[in-house]
Amino acid sequence: MTTRTHRSRVTVLGLGQMGTAVARVLSEAGHDVTVWNRTSSKSEAFRGSATVADSAASACQASDVVLSVLSSYAVTDEILRAPDATDALRGRTLIQMSTGTPDDVRATASWAARSGVQYLDAKIIAYPNSIGTELSTILYSGAPATFERWQDTLAPLAGENEFVGQGVTDAATFDLAWLGFWYGASASFLQSLALCRAEQLPVEKLLSRLRWMVDFIEYSARDAAARVERDDFSGADCALEVHRHALEDVTRASKNRGLDDRLPAAVIELFDRAISLG
Numbered sequence: 120m121t122t123r124t125h126r127s128r129v130t131v132l133g134l135g136q137m138g139t140a141v142a143r144v145l146s147e148a149g150h151d152v153t154v155w156n157r158t159s160s161k162s163e164a165f166r167g168s169a170t171v172a173d174s175a176a177s178a179c180q181a182s183d184v185v186l187s188v189l190s191s192y193a194v195t196d197e198i199l200r201a202p203d204a205t206d207a208l209r210g211r212t213l214i215q216m217s218t219g220t221p222d223d224v225r226a227t228a229s230w231a232a233r234s235g236v237q238y239l240d241a242k243i244i245a246y247p248n249s250i251g252t253e254l255s256t257i258l259y260s261g262a263p264a265t266f267e268r269w270q271d272t273l274a275p276l277a278g279e280n281e282f283v284g285q286g287v288t289d290a291a292t293f294d295l296a297w298l299g300f301w302y303g304a305s306a307s308f309l310q311s312l313a314l315c316r317a318e319q320l321p322v323e324k325l326l327s328r329l330r331w332m333v334d335f336i337e338y339s340a341r342d343a344a345a346r347v348e349r350d351d352f353s354g355a356d357c358a359l360e361v362h363r364h365a366l367e368d369v370t371r372a373s374k375n376r377g378l379d380d381r382l383p384a385a386v387i388e389l390f391d392r393a394i395s396l397g
């Protein structure tokens with residue numbers, strides 16, 4: 120992991136699961152950390168290792184860079200668009216680490232520009248207990264100079280700190296692309312697990328094939344992406360109707376064992392649309 124090269128004043132807004140981990144790692148890395156949280160009991164845990172601010176505005180005033188790890192962009196807006204907080208932020212850098220949509224990012228970036236606040240968007244791909252370890256990744260997007268200014272300060276937070284693009288929405292777009300993929304794949308895996316258990320197939324047998332399953336998804340995803348780019352939806356390997364039939368078997372097998380079949384049934388609807396579109 121990259122080592123910090125200088126001590127900075129850093130504010131962390133929001134001490135939920137993730138904000139607590141972020142503030143702890145930055146404080147352990149030797150930065151002068153100021154924290155603020157709506158519920159003061161969570162801030163009290165930081166007395167001795169960080170400065171505990173009594174308002175969001177005074178927390179912003181205390182540092183050159185302010186990290187928002189509040190639950191959402193809406194909550195961050197509510198807090199930072201209060202006139203005293205906006206005044207305190209002017210001339211400083213705001214790094215928004217909450218999960219949000221590209222539209223949320225655009226709105227915040229344009230508010231920041233109007234308010235004289237430098238803005239960087241950051242998305243955390245890790246659980247709180249991985250913050251500060253090799254298992255965590257944080258994606259950044261926005262002005263390269265702003266990232267360069269703060270990258271050493273923020274380096275202790277993650278094993279991989281990657282600047283993904285000058286487009287301010289790039290990190291959020293990638294984050295949601297990843298989350299959509301991950302939730303869908305994880306839910307599908309649980310469906311498979313339930314089916315194997317219901318049919319008394321030892322779970323280890325499924326797990327022993329997991330690498331192969333993931334590799335096959337990579338193969339077919341790369342093929343699909345290339346086809347979409349070329350606008351080429353031909354293909355002689357397997358008709359849509361054959362895919363649909365296989366999915367119907369997944370759905371029927373689930374139903375027969377009393378399992379929830381909504382996930383494969385939803386994918387069948389997509390195949391039906393594709394078939395009806397020819």
Ligand SMILES: NC(=O)c1ccc[n+]([C@@H]2O[C@H](COP(=O)([O-])OP(=O)(O)OC[C@H]3O[C@@H](n4cnc5c(N)ncnc54)[C@H](OP(=O)(O)O)[C@@H]3O)[C@@H](O)[C@H]2O)c1
Nearest residue numbers: 133134135136137138157158188189190217218243246247
């Ligand atoms: N946890 C993860 O694994 C994970 C991973 C990647 C990204 N993230 C993202 O990180 C962000 C924080 O997640 P988290 O897990 O730390 O959530 P959390 O534990 O629920 O904490 C939410 C934080 O937001 C504050 N908050 C919520 N509503 C508020 C309001 N109306 N006014 C003021 N403060 C308010 C809470 O303050 P109180 O303490 O006063 O309630 C708390 O500090 C989210 O955007 C999440 O998507 C989380």
